[in-house]
Structures are given as structure tokens and as C-alpha cells.
Amino acid sequence: AQSVTQLGSHVSVSEGALVLLRCNYSSSVPPYLFWYVQYPNQGLQLLLKYTTGATLVKGINGFEAEFKKSETSFHLTKPSAHMSDAAEYFCAVSDQTGANNLFFGTGTRLTVIP
Amino acid sequence: DTEVTQTPKHLVMGMTNKKSLKCEQHMGHRAMYWYKQKAKKPPELMFVYSYEKLSINESVPSRFSPECPNSSLLNLHLHALQPEDSALYLCASSRKGTGELFFGEGSRLTVL
Numbered sequence: 001a002q003s004v005t006q007l008g009s010h011v012s013v014s015e016g017a018l019v020l021l022r023c024n025y026s027s028s029v030p031p032y033l034f035w036y037v038q039y040p041n042q043g044l045q046l047l048l049k050y051t052t053g054a055t056l057v058k059g060i061n062g063f064e065a066e067f068k069k070s071e072t073s074f075h076l077t078k079p080s081a082h083m084s085d086a087a088e089y090f091c092a093v094s095d096q097t098g099a100n101n102l103f104f105g106t107g108t109r110l111t112v113i114p
Numbered sequence: 115d116t117e118v119t120q121t122p123k124h125l126v127m128g129m130t131n132k133k134s135l136k137c138e139q140h141m142g143h144r145a146m147y148w149y150k151q152k153a154k155k156p157p158e159l160m161f162v163y164s165y166e167k168l169s170i171n172e173s174v175p176s177r178f179s180p181e182c183p184n185s186s187l188l189n190l191h192l193h194a195l196q197p198e199d200s201a202l203y204l205c206a207s208s209r210k211g212t213g214e215l216f217f218g219e220g221s222r223l224t225v226l
Contacts, residue, residue, distance in 0.1 A: 032213035043118075043204055043217035044157070051213065090156055094213040101170070102215055104156035 002027045004074075004091045006105035014113045019063075019078040021108050023091030026072065033074040034092040034102070035065055044090065050074065061085070086112045117141050118218035120205050126224045129195060135221045137188040137205030146188040147215065148180060149204040157204055163188060164210065195225045 007022040025031055032051050036044040048059025055067040061084075065076045074091060091105040118139045127133050137146065145164050149157035162170035163182040177199075179191040188205055202222050206215040 034214065036217075041220075041222070043120075043219040044206075044215075045217070046214060049214055101159065101162070102213070107154075107156050 002029075002031065002093045002095060002103050004093050004103060004105040006089075006091050006108050008108055009106065010109045010111065012111040012113060013081045015083060016080050019076070019081045019085065019110065021076040021089050021091075021110065023065075023074045023076065023105060024072050025074060025091075025093045027093055027095065029095050032094045033065075033067060034094075035059065035063070035074075035076050036090045036092060036104075038088045038090065038107075040087075047076070047089075081110075081112045083112050083114065086110055118205055118207055118216050120203075120218035120221050122221060123219065124222050124224075126226065127192065127195065128226050129197075131195075132191070132193045134192065135190040135203055135205075135223070137190075137218055138186055139207040139216070140186055141207060141209075141216065142185075143207035143209050143216070144185060145208045145210050146182060147206040147208075148188070148190050149206065149217075151202040151204055151220070153201075161190075192223070195223075197225050199223065200225045 004025045034049045035047040038044050047063050048057050050057050050067045058064045063078045089108050092102045094102050121136045148160040151157045159172050160174045161180045166182045177194050181189040202220040204220045205218045208215045
């Protein structure tokens with residue numbers, strides 16, 4: 001079975017401050033890990049993904065995440081928040097069997113304060 | 115711009131109506147998905163089609179009926195819905211084995 005836990009349903013940061021959104025996963029097999037962003041009244045857009053190889057992955061809009069197997073974590077970071085980063089962020093996990101079933105976390109709403 | 119196109123973007127229907135949601139992708143993906151998303155909640159998987167065959171049905175009520183006419187199209191037929199079915203319905207597609215889903219912008223359904 002696979003699942004993800006996102007710590008903090010709401011995160012507020014000041015513009016220009018570090019963004020840190022936390023995600024821990026549970027998986028009995030090597031996972032694929034994803035971060036998606038959802039702006040109001042829109043679908044989900046892939047920010048970045050980890051499949052295999054380099055554990056630090058870079059995504060769009062200056063975001064990056066590090067896969068830490070020992071901590072079962074895949075936290076999302078961005079050095080400097082922009083107002084346009086305000087959105088809902090979902091961490092998700094799937095397995096490597098090819099079934100492509102994505103299991104989403106409950107989401108974290110990011111607010112950026114001017 | 116998303117490469118998964120969903121129509122209509124908004125739909126209002128009564129409980130006795132029959133309507134359909136449509137989804138189209140031209141990325142050559144052979145897996146397509148329907149998700150339901152309530153406000154302030156993550157998407158919930160409803161159906162998965164793999165190579166035009168229904169491979170996953172997450173115990174969705176029969177008032178939702180999926181259809182995959184070909185590898186590019188996915189429909190969701192709606193009949194006798196309840197107000198609690200009001201939600202954002204998201205379509206997605208993927209290249210099998212990658213785990214990465216591409217989402218459409220969704221169809222927002224309101225059932226009166």
C-alpha cells in the first residue's frame with residue numbers, strides 16, 4: 001500500500017522568504033514521487049517528479065525537492081517566494097509497476113504575504 | 115496550455131438530467147483517468163482506462179458511466195445525479211509506466 005502525508009494544510013510565507021512544504025510517503029516498493037500545483041479553478045500541473053537517479057530534482061518555477069529514503073520524505077522547497085506561487089500543492093506517490101495509480105496527499109495551501 | 119482538453123468547463127444539471135463530460139488528448143497516451151475533486155480536498159480516483167479497456171473502477175456509483183471510444187477520447191456519462199455529486203471532475207492521461215499524469219483543467223459540475 002502507498003500513501004503520502006502532507007504536514008500543514010496551510011503555510012504562509014512572506015514574499016521573498018523560503019518556501020518549505022513537507023511530504024512524507026509510505027510505500028512497500030520503490031516509489032515514484034510527484035509534486036503538483038493547482039491554481040484556483042484549474043487542473044493540476046506537474047511541478048517536478050522523482051523516479052530514479054539523482055535524489056535532488058529541480059522543477060518548474062524555481063521549485064526543487066529532495067528524495068530522502070532514510071527519512072521517507074520528499075519535501076518541496078523554493079528559495080524565494082513570489083506572489084504568483086500562492087496555490088494548492090499536492091504531493092503524490094505511485095509505484096513502479098506501471099499501474100500508474102497516483103495517491104495524493106491532502107494538500108497544502110500556500111499563501112504569500114506581500 | 116494543457117494538452118488534455120475537457121468540455122464543458124461548467125455544467126449545471128438537474129437530478130433527472132442526462133449529460134456527458136468529454137476529454138480529449140493527442141499525446142499518444144494509452145492510459146486515461148477520471149478523478150473527482152471536492153472543494154479543499156485532493157482528487158479522488160474514479161476510473162482508469164488502459165488501452166481503451168476499463169482497468170480500475172473505484173466503486174463509483176452506477177449513475178456515473180465511463181466510456182473510452184478510442185485512444186484519444188474519454189467520456190463520463192452522468193444520469194440521475196445527486197447534489198453531493200457536485201464537484202470538479204478532472205480528466206488525466208499518462209504514458210504507461212511513467213507514473214506522470216497530465217491533467218485537464220476540469221469540468222465543474224453543479225447538480226441542483
